[in-house]
Amino acid sequence: MRLNFYLLSTAVGGFTALASPSLAQTLRVASATVIVQEGTSSASVTVSLQNGNAAATTVEAVLVPALSTATAGTDFTYAAAQTLTFPAGSSASQTLTIPLADDAAAEATEYFTLRLQNSSNGTVASNASDVLVYIKDNDAQAPAQNRSLRLNFLGSYQNGTAGSNSAEIVAHDPSTQRLYVANSVGGKLDILSLANPAAITPVTSINLTSYGGINSVAVRNGVVACAVENVAPQSNGAVVFFDANGVFQKQVSVGAMPDMIAFSPDGRYLLTANEGEPSQDYSSDPEGSVSIIDFAGGLAGVTQASVSTLGFGSYNAQAASLRAAGIRLYGGTAASPSSVAQDLEPEYIAVSPDSRTAYVTLQENNAIAALDLQTKQFTSLRSLGYQDHRQAGFALDASDQAPDILLANWPIRGMRQPDALAAFQLPGSSATYLITANEGDAREYTALTEAVRLGSTGYVLDPTAFPNAALLKDTHVLGRLNVTNKLGDTDGDGDFDEIYAFGGRSFSVVDAASGTVVHDSGDLLERLTATDPTFGGIFNASNSTGAPVRKNRSDDKGPEPEGVTTAVLRDTVYAFVSLERMGGVAVFDLNDPAQPRLVQYVNNRSASSGSGDQGPEGIVFIPATNSPTGQPLVVLANEVSSTVSVYGVQLNGRVLANRPRGQQPEPLYIYPNPAQGGRVRLSRPVTGTLCNALGRPVRHLQRAAEIELAGLPAGLYLLRTDTGATSKLIVR
Known part of the structure; x- marks a missing residue:
């Protein structure tokens, strides 16, 4: 085992003091997502600094329009980039407060994205620079059911x-x-x-x-x-x-x-x-x-x-x-x-x-x-x-x-x-x-499996089309969504320019x-x-x-x-x-x-x-x-x-036991038609009467699916059912 010792420039009590190397000052958002209900006065985003040192640390929090559906000035207030300052020696957290509006529109959950950038005396963590704030609508109603x-x-x-x-x-x-x-x-x-x-x-x-x-x-x-x-x-x-x-x-x-x-x-x-x-x-x-x-x-x-x-x-x-x-x-x-x-x-x-x-x-x-x-x-x-x-x-x-x-x-x-x-x-x-x-x-075979998690490392989003790819891949955003890897690479360069879900x-x-x-x-x-x-x-x-x-x-x-x-x-x-x-x-x-x-x-x-x-x-x-x-x-x-x-x-509220006036009866078909001897089949069982061309009944049917033609002279016949359906039959 190799032991590394670091000497301080001053001695204390006759001894030379030992210390660890200085650690990087790291800025990060506390969570990739924040969920807030519309009607709440504000949303709070926490930013932390780790390993603060003798100098003050600053960082800007800017709005990222590319990944936002909420509208600044309408749904929330964020006029310009805001600067957070961490005093010298601080390793605490600070809270960014974003005022929210409460409109009367019924709409989907909206969101906006903030990004940490332009830090001084500190480095923004690459995997914790962005935060997406969900605003859950408070006006949406359950879809109306007319219950006719x-x-x-x-x-x-x-x-x-x-x-x-x-x-x-x-x-x-x-x-x-x-x-x-x-x-x-x-x-x-x-x-x-x-x-x-x-x-x-x-x-x-x-x-x-x-x-x-x-x-x-x-x-x-x-x-x-x-x-x-x-x-x-x-x-x-x-x-x-x-x-x-x-x-x-x-x-x-x-x-x-x-x-x-x-x-x-x-x-x-x-x-x-x-x-x-x-x-x-x-x-x-x-x-x-x-x-x-x-x-x-x-x-x-x-x-x-x-x-x-x-x-x-x-x-x-x-x-x-x-x-x-x-x-x-x-x-x-x-x-x-x-x-x-x-x-x-x-x-x-x-x-x-x-x-x-x-x-x-x-x-x-x-x-x-x-x-x-x-x-x-x-x-x-x-x-x-x-x-x-x-x-x-x-x-x-x-x-x-x-x-x-x-x-x-x-x-x-x-x-x-x-x-x-x-x-x-x-x-x-x-x-x-x-x-x-x-x-x-999705097709899922040993030789072809197209379903992948959007957040998987093998599913690479095009950086131009998706500049917020890292945030999209968060499990509370789209990272868990199953998507196809067989569609969306529009330019054939191996990454995905469009996302297709099943x-x-x-x-x-x-x-x-x-x-x-x-x-x-x-x-x-x-x-x-x-x-x-x-x-x-x-x-x-x-x-x-x-x-x-x-x-x-x-x-x-x-x-x-x-x-x-x-x-x-x-x-x-x-x-x-x-x-x-x-x-x-x-x-x-x-x-x-x-x-x-x-x-x-x-x-x-x-x-x-x-x-x-x-x-x-x-x-x-x-x-x-x-x-x-x-x-x-x-x-x-x-x-x-x-x-x-x-x-x-x-x-x-009424049980339909019979066909109301004005409703069209279910179509009725007879085949083969024209027919010659034997039997003909009906497209569904019916109760009704088969009449000749003079309107005289020649057969009475009771939930019958076939009609026996024996004894019927050649000619035109009309089948009328008790539901009002009719169908013509030609016997040769």
């Missing part, structure tokens, strides 16, 4: 033990009043009776592990179709058909990893979104695709020849132009990048009300594709665009470690990355709109014809859950089992809207959006697609324990005509808790 529609919780069914079972997707069959649940964790198709929505009972469970892994389920007129991925996930998957009791009927092959399955409204087509995810090392990377099964002849007519699987190979030569248009293409490895067809990963499908066009979300790619079901051709591939979180109405709570909810605007762009979507038309209009649940998702924390309304986003809900869902009198205490909690932890998803994708469905009640289109993390359903009036109105938020999750419904994913609306009670229902499949919950629908 009310969801009333009826009950929740425990679908096996959570953890070893799940309830991911749910489908309803009105012909049997059964629910069919995709239990992916348990590897089963669970069949439940909905005869009493307040007390669901089990019917049976079908083990599907011999077929592969179940991802989704759809049902129509007693035919149950399951989307099943191969035991070797990168190989082609299957659609496995069962009858209403779960008895196997047949199966056909579809593309790799079918993640979602749906019937078209007229029942003619059955479609699967085949995600085609790669293996962990990208040694196998199947193409994403959509499979179309011709179902016009019913299940009896389905063979492998009925399946058309459509990929995106025609876009392979357009990678550069697609990227320029905002579509994310980044899969594969440096040595073997994915083609466009491999990179596009279909997630979810919605079919237009006329059953002519399918709209397909490509979640990781932040895009939507349109597919003509008659020509079996993709007709468009469009980016869903990016949010600008600097704009009013697009604030976010970005840290799971900041002690308070801080919905603020930041220099971040949000990748909407929708999961589910639904197609709808306004009453009396033929224009089609889409509503997307902007959940967000998911929009919102829903969007899109004009289906043009692909234009006509509305994005922005920060509404976070404002809604933050101010909820019951669930604000678990704001942005995860859906994991155990006691909920407030804000532990703020650094990820917030509430993660995942499921969405729509319904027409009276003359209003309503949307029901499920929130995967916080739980529950938010309801919106969509009659003005550019300005949806919040109707209600409900949640059946415990705010103090790991009980109740957690992780809602699949959501279905059951109209009054298809409901076992005659009341419209909303059914949620809650993946984490493995529960199926049911809500009754009321309008203006």
Whole structure:
């Protein structure tokens, strides 16, 4: 061990005194962030000096406009740089006091930044020179809920033990009043009776592990179709058909990893979104695709020849132009990048009300594709665009470690990355709109992991674009936020000129014809859950089992809207959006697609324990005509808790058991049409009368899904249902 001794220039008591070398005089802010409530008279910033010596030390505290959303002179007073003076020999702290204003505007949390500079007889610590002062608004109110529609919780069914079972997707069959649940964790198709929505009972469970892994389920007129991925996930998957009791009927092959399955409204087509995810090392990377099964002849007519699987190979030569248009293409490895067809990963499908066009979300790619079901051709591939979180109405709570909810605007762009979507038309209009649940998702494989913490050393912010990079990387600012490392290096120099976060924390309304986003809900869902009198205490909690932890998803994708469905009640289109993390359903009036109105938020999750419904994913609306009670229902499949919950629908406090005057009946389709002998199928079970051209009844139907044609002469017939729907039938 080497010992160093230092001699003083004077002797004391006959001895030469020993001392340590002089230490540097260091100035630093006490904390990188300060949180203060608007309405407080001032904010206090503490600056400390360490190792003061015989001379006085000074330092300036200046305002940094580059990282401020609050306005000097309006929100706070800070006219010019202020100088702090530490007397000779001082090693104490001084407090900088900044007067605050109290305006009447409802706004996001604002902030301003101060920096220590121009010190004398001292050095400003490089990692403690800046302080960001949050001003929490005191005027913001909880978003108004007009409650024109009310969801009333009826009950929740425990679908096996959570953890070893799940309830991911749910489908309803009105012909049997059964629910069919995709239990992916348990590897089963669970069949439940909905005869009493307040007390669901089990019917049976079908083990599907011999077929592969179940991802989704759809049902129509007693035919149950399951989307099943191969035991070797990168190989082609299957659609496995069962009858209403779960008895196997047949199966056909579809593309790799079918993640979602749906019937078209007229029942003619059955479609699967085949995600085609790669293996962990990208040694196998199947193409994403959509499979179309011709179902016009019913299940009896389905063979492998009925399946058309459509990929995106025609876009392979357009990678550069697609990227320029905002579509994310980044899969594969440096040595073997994915083609466009491999990179596009279909997630979810919605079919237009006329059953002519399918709209397909490509979640990781932040895009939507349109597919003509008659020509079996993709007709468009469009980016869903990016949010600008600097704009009013697009604030976010970005840290799971900041002690308070801080919905603020930041220099971040949000990748909407929708999961589910639904197609709808306004009453009396033929224009089609889409509503997307902007959940967000990251690719995380051994060969490609794009999610990184903004504060990580490997994520370098461009010093010109972000001169306050060190402060942004603080864990109480943006340091904990998960961002992508595959987008944002605009000049290719290895650092990031733009920041892109996963998911929009919102829903969007899109004009289906043009692909234009006509509305994005922005920060509404976070404002809604933050101010909820019951669930604000678990704001942005995860859906994991155990006691909920407030804000532990703020650094990820917030509430993660995942499921969405729509319904027409009276003359209003309503949307029901499920929130995967916080739980529950938010309801919106969509009659003005550019300005949806919040109707209600409900949640059946415990705010103090790991009980109740957690992780809602699949959501279905059951109209009054298809409901076992005659009341419209909303059914949620809650993946984490493995529960199926049911809500009754009321309008203006009244139960809707029958169709009110002026409401358009659900469309009714007959196929094949024209028909010749045998039977025709109906797009849904109905009660009504089939009349000939003279108006004379020839058949009376009671919740029938088919019409027997034997004995009917050739001619024109009209089917009238008890709900007011009509459909023409030609018999040859």
